[in-house]
Amino acid sequence: MIDAAAIRASATFQAPPGNIDALIARVRETDTLLAKPMTFMNLSGEAVGGLMRYFKIDVADLLVIVDEVQLPLGRLRARARGSAGGHNGLKSIIQHLGDDFARLRLGVGRGDSRRDLADHVLAKFEQDEAGDVERMIARATDASDTFITGGIAAVMNQFNGGDPATTE
Numbered sequence: 001m002i003d004a005a006a007i008r009a010s011a012t013f014q015a016p017p018g019n020i021d022a023l024i025a026r027v028r029e030t031d032t033l034l035a036k037p038m039t040f041m042n043l044s045g046e047a048v049g050g051l052m053r054y055f056k057i058d059v060a061d062l063l064v065i066v067d068e069v070q071l072p073l074g075r076l077r078a079r080a081r082g083s084a085g086g087h088n089g090l091k092s093i094i095q096h097l098g099d100d101f102a103r104l105r106l107g108v109g110r111g112d113s114r115r116d117l118a119d120h121v122l123a124k125f126e127q128d129e130a131g132d133v134e135r136m137i138a139r140a141t142d143a144s145d146t147f148i149t150g151g152i153a154a155v156m157n158q159f160n161g162g163d164p165a166t167t168e
Contacts, residue, residue, distance in 0.1 A: 071107025
């Protein structure tokens with residue numbers, strides 16, 4: 001999703017200044033920084049915290065985007081704050097920043113119950129899921145644009161709930 005946002009903004013990723021294990025892309029028109037932690041998921045708070053400190057970013061301006069197995073494929077859920085809900089990346093970010101930051105969860109479903117959950121979230125999507133995944137990425141990119149211009153309340157009002165296959 002973050003790659004789609006960078007493509008939409010004609011931004012390219014590069015290593016940030018300092019010793020932060022992430023890639024960043026600057027969107028000059030909106031003074032936005034897109035970031036991809038390059039740490040293991042359960043250490044992503046180190047990269048996010050480092051970027052926040054280096055660039056002096058206020059936590060109110062942060063939107064963390066994560067996969068969510070508790071949501072069906074394609075569903076989006078935005079929150080102004082909250083718990084990690086079992087997500088190791090969010091646990092790490094909460095350890096570094098506290099829990100008062102906006103997050104956008106992208107539904108990836110639980111997959112086959114006989115399969116290990118970690119294997120499911122690390123695997124590629126099935127071919128028959130491609131359309132749902134493309135729509136989800138486009139909607140999530142729209143949601144991130146909405147966050148930039150209108151904040152998390154606007155994202156929650158516009159993108160939470162509804163059928164992911166029909167909600168625009």
